[in-house]
Amino acid sequence: MKRTRSGNIDGFAKSPRRGAVQSLIGVAITAGIIAAGIGALVLSDALDVTGLPDPGPATSYGLPFVRAVGQVSAVVAIGNFLFAAFLVPPQSNGVLDADGYRALRLGGVACAVWATCAALLVALTLSDVSGVPLQDLSPLDAWSAAGLVEITSAWRTTAVVAALVAAATVPVLRWSWAPALLAGALLTLVPLAVTGHSSSGGAHDIATNSLLIHLFAAALWAGGLLALLSHALRRGSHTDVAARRFSAIALWCFAALATSGAVNAIVRLSPSDIMGSTYGRLVLAKALALCGLGVLGWRQRRTAVVALQSNPSSRGPLLRIALTEAALLAATFGVAVGLSRTPPPAAPTEPSPAEVAIGFNLPESPTLIHVLTNWRFDLIYGTAAIVLAVSYFAGVCRLRRQGDSWQRRRTASWVLGCIVLLFATSSGLGSYMSALFSAHMFVQLLMTMLIPILLVLGSPVTLALKALRPSADNAIPGPREWLLAALRSPWARFLTFPVTALLMFTASGYGLYYTGAFDAAVADHATHVLMLGYWLFSGTLFFWVVVVAEESPLRASAIVRTATGVAGLVQFIWTGMMLRNSQTVLGESFYNSLRLEWHTELLADQRLGGAILSVGAACTLLVVAALLLSARSTTQAR
Known part of the structure; x- marks a missing residue:
């Protein structure tokens, strides 16, 4: 050799x-x-x-x-x-x-x-x-x-x-x-x-x-x-x-x-x-x-x-x-x-049509008591809510140990967002959304609008950049360096471009209900999980661009941000109005297959869902307008 x-x-x-x-x-x-x-x-x-x-x-x-x-x-x-x-x-x-x-x-x-x-x-x-x-x-x-x-x-x-x-x-x-x-x-x-x-x-x-x-x-x-x-x-x-x-x-x-x-x-x-x-x-x-x-x-x-x-x-x-x-x-x-390859033991009882379709039974109609007490923990999004809250608290504690301060309103906003995420996916509301269009629409309103606004106002990226120490491994990149690289990447600038954020946000409204995508998504659990994730991601991205957290990779002008926010939320108001006036029941065959005795008025429930979406989007538009005016006043005061 x-x-x-x-x-x-x-x-x-x-x-x-x-x-x-x-x-x-x-x-x-x-x-x-x-x-x-x-x-x-x-x-x-x-x-x-x-x-x-x-x-x-x-x-x-x-x-x-x-x-x-x-x-x-x-x-x-x-x-x-x-x-x-x-x-x-x-x-x-x-x-x-x-x-x-x-x-x-x-x-x-x-x-x-x-x-x-x-x-x-x-x-x-x-x-x-x-x-x-x-x-x-x-x-x-x-x-x-x-x-x-x-x-x-x-x-x-x-x-x-x-x-x-x-x-x-x-x-x-x-x-x-x-x-x-x-x-x-x-x-x-x-x-x-x-x-x-x-x-x-x-x-x-x-x-x-x-x-x-x-x-x-x-x-x-x-x-x-x-x-x-x-x-x-x-x-x-x-x-x-x-x-x-x-x-x-x-x-x-x-x-x-x-x-x-x-x-x-x-x-x-x-x-x-x-x-x-x-x-x-x-x-x-x-x-x-x-x-x-x-x-x-x-x-x-x-x-x-x-x-x-x-x-x-x-x-x-x-x-x-x-x-x-x-x-x-x-x-x-x-x-x-x-x-x-091994057959599992046979189930002791024959599952009901609802159990076959969505995994569990819903024998009673949705009342406020049932929504508040009928909890079914969501292993993915319920766990995510807990992990996000704990990680945020850990960052705040580390920041305080370093002698830095952190605004309590940011912590309160983030924690409230995590609580709403847990409630939307793991309470009775999360269970009924699988079988009831109006509950589905209410969860979408929370996942695409309320929760993202609360999370964005918590400024988690700013907290992470302050709490994470620069890598000490002989200039070997660590979590802080990875986060900075992600924020400075072309992908981050592309995603936070107002048009990109607007298109992704509106796809979860009109794009979901008038392209046939909803009928495919409502009957499949994997698609249901993916849909929830897309709502949360697209909503957070949209309000990150519109509200402009200070760590945003691409900072648009106030006029562009206002126009983006109005365009996105008006689209949801319009979608809700169209659902309210529609004569076609979305997901009709799936909802009928559940054979729930208390759920027979499918068109009336869909119209209720459309009203929930329109009113919720209109209220969110007012909230965003107030946030933009507050940010403008703060900037002028400085």
């Missing part, structure tokens, strides 16, 4: 990189073998439940194997994009350094593997749900028929999105694109979360939300760990910083993973099912594996991270614990895929 000037031997210089790739391949293959083994064990039970013929060994063994390999690949992609975006620093000019570039390229390859596996799973799943042997299905026929089955359609969507993300990594050289690639890779998990066991039957709203949180937390934790392991095996730089930052992420992911997994199990299983069914025993095995990973993560935090902080070249403890974690992760992924 040839010796270089530095004294290294070429073969040994390359071996760390090969070792990193071999470790990842080993995790994927181990997970696939375990998943295929569990799939074989539960095959007869699955065939008994479905009544389908055996599709043959190529499908019975290949489907769980390919699914496990694909999911490990997805996790590797997510972890490496996370690593390039937030765990290691870019160069001073914003271009990725060698470690970030390697992680990005590895993430792109992993995403391509994920896309390939998802494409294969279209045919394998179609064979599985039809009982037709895989060799009797042509690839073209399988791909074109994927839209006929929900799960195969989900795999086709995953394949397309993953392929797009993989292709997008090819030209990327700058750090600013790494967070976007991370978001895209996380998006590939969504079709998987909104199909399968959790998406059907009673309480599927809670089950689906908990599964979304579970998958995202697991992907960030496991993917970050595998990316950190690969980096350490490659002997990359800044391992001490990456390990410390990942340790903080892993702690929060573990908490989210454990909580969401417990919620999902409680919804699906009774205590007797835990040991009395194969599904329950696999859930228990997965929970035990999670506990083992938690113990190893605690040891990683207490020993490996501490060793690296005292000596950045001391990678031994990190590698030993991380390799053990990787082996246990492989087993956990195999069990998780095997669990998806």
Whole structure:
């Protein structure tokens, strides 16, 4: 072997990189073998439940194997994009350094593997749900028929999105694109979360939300760990910083993973099912594996991270614990895929039409008492409201410890916004919005107007910039530097351009109700969750531009802001008037399918919803006018 000037031997210089790739391949293959083994064990039970013929060994063994390999690949992609975006620093000019570039390229390859596996799973799943042997299905026929089955359609969507993300990594050289690639890779998990066991039957709203949180937390934790392991095996730089930052992420992911997994199990299983069914025993095995990973993560935090902080070249403890974690992760992924192949215990009672459609029953008409007392906690937006409030308080406390002051009215505005967000999504109002157009419209009014105004007046970005300390890691960017980079990015200037904010805001009004989008959104839980998020985002962006918080990336003139605010809110007033005068019932087939005895006057309820929107938008217009006049008076006084 040839010796270089530095004294290294070429073969040994390359071996760390090969070792990193071999470790990842080993995790994927181990997970696939375990998943295929569990799939074989539960095959007869699955065939008994479905009544389908055996599709043959190529499908019975290949489907769980390919699914496990694909999911490990997805996790590797997510972890490496996370690593390039937030765990290691870019160069001073914003271009990725060698470690970030390697992680990005590895993430792109992993995403391509994920896309390939998802494409294969279209045919394998179609064979599985039809009982037709895989060799009797042509690839073209399988791909074109994927839209006929929900799960195969989900795999086709995953394949397309993953392929797009993989292709997008090819030209990327700058750090600013790494967070976007991370978001895209996380998006590939969504079709998987909104199909399968959790998406059907009673309480599927809670089950689906908990599964979304579970998958995202697991992907960030496991993917970050595998990316950190690969980096350490490659002997990359800044391992001490990456390990410390990942340790903080892993702690929060573990908490989210454990909580969401417990919620999902409680919804699906009774205590007797835990040991009395194969599904329950696999859930228990997965929970035990999670506990083992938690113990190893605690040891990683207490020993490996501490060793690296005292000596950045001391990678031994990190590698030993991380390799053990990787082996246990492989087993956990195999069990998780095997669990998806196992029929869950049958529900004790037949769910009502409302439970099938929205996840829960609403036997009584909406009264003020029912709205105030019939709480059903929203795992996504209810949790977000609590986290946002706690994070804001933490920022205020840190600011005061630094000797700085913070206006109480800003804190009060932010906290009130979080309380309204919790009420809108988790109280009886949030429950009735799924079955009642007027309640739906009232929640939209809160999510697009009242809550965003309260949050914007809380000035959270200003608080973050004051509370977060500049990075002390030898000029390595930290949270404050990431926030500043986001505010100064072309994307931030584009989004805060008045026309952009106005178009996004009006799309949630006229664009939702007069393009056919509402009929598609009202019947699907995943679209319902996305719709709530879009309302909150577009409303916050709109009022950030109109009210002009001082940290806005693009500061428009007072005339432009006033015109934008009037145009957006008048559009909502007009939309409400059109709904009030319309003779066509939106979502009629869906509302009728719920078979709620107290809800029969659909057109009258829609007209009430239109009136709520018009009056609410008019009141908001008055509030915005008062805020703009107050801001103008303050500016003149200065």
